[in-house]
Amino acid sequence: STGNEVTKPESYDVEYLTPVSIGTPGQVLHLDIDTGSSDLWVFSSETPSNLVNGQSLYEPAKSSTAQKLEGYTWKISYGDGSSSSGVVYRDSVTLGGLTVSSQAVEAATQVSEEFTSDSNNDGLLGLGFGSLNTVQPKGQKTWFENIMQELDSPIFTADLKAGEPGTYNFGYIDKNAHIGNISYVSVNDSNGYWTWTSPGYAIGTGALVSTQIMGIADTGTTLLLLPSTIVVMYYAQIPGALYDATQGAYTLPCSPTPPDFSFAVGDDGQVITIPGEYILYAAITSIGTMCFGGIQADSGIGFSIFGDVALKAAFVVFDGGKKRLGWASK
Numbered sequence: 002s003t004g005n006e007v008t009k010p011e012s013y014d015v016e017y018l019t020p021v022s023i024g025t026p027g028q029v030l031h032l033d034i035d036t037g038s039s040d041l042w043v044f045s046s047e048t049p050s051n052l053v054n055g056q057s058l059y060e061p062a063k064s065s066t067a068q069k070l071e072g073y074t075w076k077i078s079y080g081d082g083s084s085s086s087g088v089v090y091r092d093s094v095t096l097g098g099l100t101v102s103s104q105a106v107e108a109a110t111q112v113s114e115e116f117t118s119d120s121n122n123d124g125l126l127g128l129g130f131g132s133l134n135t136v137q138p139k140g141q142k143t144w145f146e147n148i149m150q151e152l153d154s155p156i157f158t159a160d161l162k163a164g165e166p167g168t169y170n171f172g173y174i175d176k177n178a179h180i181g182n183i184s185y186v187s188v189n190d191s192n193g194y195w196t197w198t199s200p201g202y203a204i205g206t207g208a209l210v211s212t213q214i215m216g217i218a219d220t221g222t223t224l225l226l227l228p229s230t231i232v233v234m235y236y237a238q239i240p241g242a243l244y245d246a247t248q249g250a251y252t253l254p255c256s257p258t259p260p261d262f263s264f265a266v267g268d269d270g271q272v273i274t275i276p277g278e279y280i281l282y283a284a285i286t287s288i289g290t291m292c293f294g295g296i297q298a299d300s301g302i303g304f305s306i307f308g309d310v311a312l313k314a315a316f317v318v319f320d321g322g323k324k325r326l327g328w329a330s331k
């Protein structure tokens with residue numbers, strides 16, 4: 002089988018939300034598909050109402066196929082400081098027309114302020130590796146791990162776009178969605194992430210700098226987080242760009258358009274180029290002259306993060322069968 006689903010960007014492309022149907026009859030929630038984590042958790046009837054702010058709720062009591070996993074709990078914290086926790090059900094979960102009849106659905110009984118204030122985000126659907134799942138006493142498989150063997154090919158693809166809806170495909174590669182070859186690189190899943198190594202980068206029209214950048218392909222992270230040395234080089238090319246200690250981030254003039262940023266993939270010379278305009282995020286001054294930078298340092302994380310800023314410049318194949326990533330321009 003194969004499937005596909007549209008995913009829509011929130012403002013400034015900070016996240017992409019995808020309709021997912023849970024339970025019988027189906028309860029449609031809009032989830033943040035996140036290749037950087039492996040829990041499927043949702044706002045629910047068990048989320049204290051003072052922590053709910055417009056989100057849709059999964060109500061297991063209204064699903065004839067919901068089964069409570071007694072004594073099972075989960076608790077997750079993300080690198081940006083956000084967190085959530087709760088209890089666990091098993092229920093039917095349909096994404097892109099593909100149904101897993103017995104998927105662990107983690108109902109939140111606690112969510113941090115970042116999630117409460119994100120009104121359109123009803124939860125996360127992790128597409129990392131199962132080893133990252135936080136359910137106790139027994140870790141649960143992701144939706145993709147559960148559907149994989151039904152798929153024509155054990156893969157899914159991400160085609161995120163700047164300021165417009167994109168697509169997640171399951172089980173097949175849409176040749177019309179990319180331009181030129183797909184370059185594949187091996188993935189090291191030992192830390193549960195889609196971890197790969199880029200052999201280099203280029204700033205604007207500059208020459209490729211050969212250096213290894215080890216990072217994760219993470220649809221659930223907004224920005225491109227890179228080694229500080231590279232980030233300093235990038236913003237040094239932009240008059241007026243500066244590190245804003247108050248924001249704890251690099252900022253740059255909202256105009257003119259900043260230089261493109263390219264990263265290499267594989268040993269066949271494939272390069273993904275991020276247009277400079279993708280690097281301009283929200284204006285941080287009321288007079289709107291300085292903008293938040295889409296490239297920031299990965300300091301303290303231990304690896305780089307190829308988040309949405311990078312992913313929306315590419316067609317990306319997440320190959321669960323061969324544990325590899327495919328990158329193509331589009």
Ligand SMILES: Cc1nn(C)c(C)c1CC(=O)Nc1ccccn1
Nearest residue numbers: 035037079080081082083221222302
């Ligand atoms: C790992 C990491 N360190 N730091 C500073 C950041 C921003 C990350 C990535 C991260 O937190 N991503 C995320 C957040 C919420 C939901 C899903 N993904």
